Amino acid sequence: EPEVTQTPSHQVTQMGQEVILRCVPISNHLYFYWYRQILGQKVEFLVSFYNNEISEKSEIFDDQFSVERPDGSNFTLKIRSTKLEDSAMYFCASSEGPRVYEQYFGPGTRLTVT
Amino acid sequence: SQQGEEDPQALSIQEGENATMNCSYKTSINNLQWYRQNSGRGLVHLILIRSNEREKHSGRLRVTLDTSKKSSSLLITASRAADTASYFCATVLRHRAGSYQLTFGKGTKLSVIP
Numbered sequence: 006e007p008e009v010t011q012t013p014s015h016q017v018t019q020m021g022q023e024v025i026l027r028c029v030p031i032s033n034h035l036y037f038y039w040y041r042q043i044l045g046q047k048v049e050f051l052v053s054f055y056n057n058e059i060s061e062k063s064e065i066f067d068d069q070f071s072v073e074r075p076d077g078s079n080f081t082l083k084i085r086s087t088k089l090e091d092s093a094m095y096f097c098a099s100s101e102g103p104r105v106y107e108q109y110f111g112p113g114t115r116l117t118v119t
Numbered sequence: 120s121q122q123g124e125e126d127p128q129a130l131s132i133q134e135g136e137n138a139t140m141n142c143s144y145k146t147s148i149n150n151l152q153w154y155r156q157n158s159g160r161g162l163v164h165l166i167l168i169r170s171n172e173r174e175k176h177s178g179r180l181r182v183t184l185d186t187s188k189k190s191s192s193l194l195i196t197a198s199r200a201a202d203t204a205s206y207f208c209a210t211v212l213r214h215r216a217g218s219y220q221l222t223f224g225k226g227t228k229l230s231v232i233p
Contacts, residue, residue: 009161036218047225048162048207053218061214096161103217106150110161 007031009111011097017117018087026082026114028097037080038098038108039072041065048096054080087118124224125208131230138195140227142208143188149211151184152221153193156205165193165206200233 010029018024030037039051052062054072062070071083080099084091094115098108125142132138144151150169154162168175168184168191175182181194195202205228209221 038218038220040221048221048223050220050222053214053220055216055218060216060218061220063220094159098162106152106167106211106219107164108221109164110154112161113159115159 011111015115028080030099034099036100040096041093043093092118125227129228140193142191152209154207198231203231
């Protein structure tokens, strides 16, 4: 069964460093998402991406964040200058198309900023 | 904003018993979904119920929706140790261009004791 994959599974970085989190969505899906979950808190929406551009972003997704689909398979989240409060699980998700509301999530990347 | 809030926050039952989790939300919805998260893993879509449906079944899962009370419940019958996980309800906020975001509650942590 097709699945969303994410790498790395765990990333440790120092405050101020740039990190890139990678995702490979399901191949025939058209919509891509990033969510994050701070330990013990809710899963929060960060950004949605369609047709090679951001279609919506949350207040959390400030200028420090960017997303890219550099080729036909990868979808990346970059945090330019990490802060301690960026420590969280980051989940990538994809969905098939409009009016198909199920999202398929990857296993997540645990980001630890020290 | 639409929010799902589950109760109870934690539920511990014996294997074979039924588990019921509830979710309340604040605004009108197109559909409501339930997801499962095993510890430290990604979210897995379980079931979607549309706003014009009152009840839906999938295997040992039964979901109800009461739009007048803005609430939903998830029933897992004949629970197994493998059902141990956190369960989240999610509402959909649609964006332009067909994308949408899921808004999750804090979840119910279910422990099934063998």
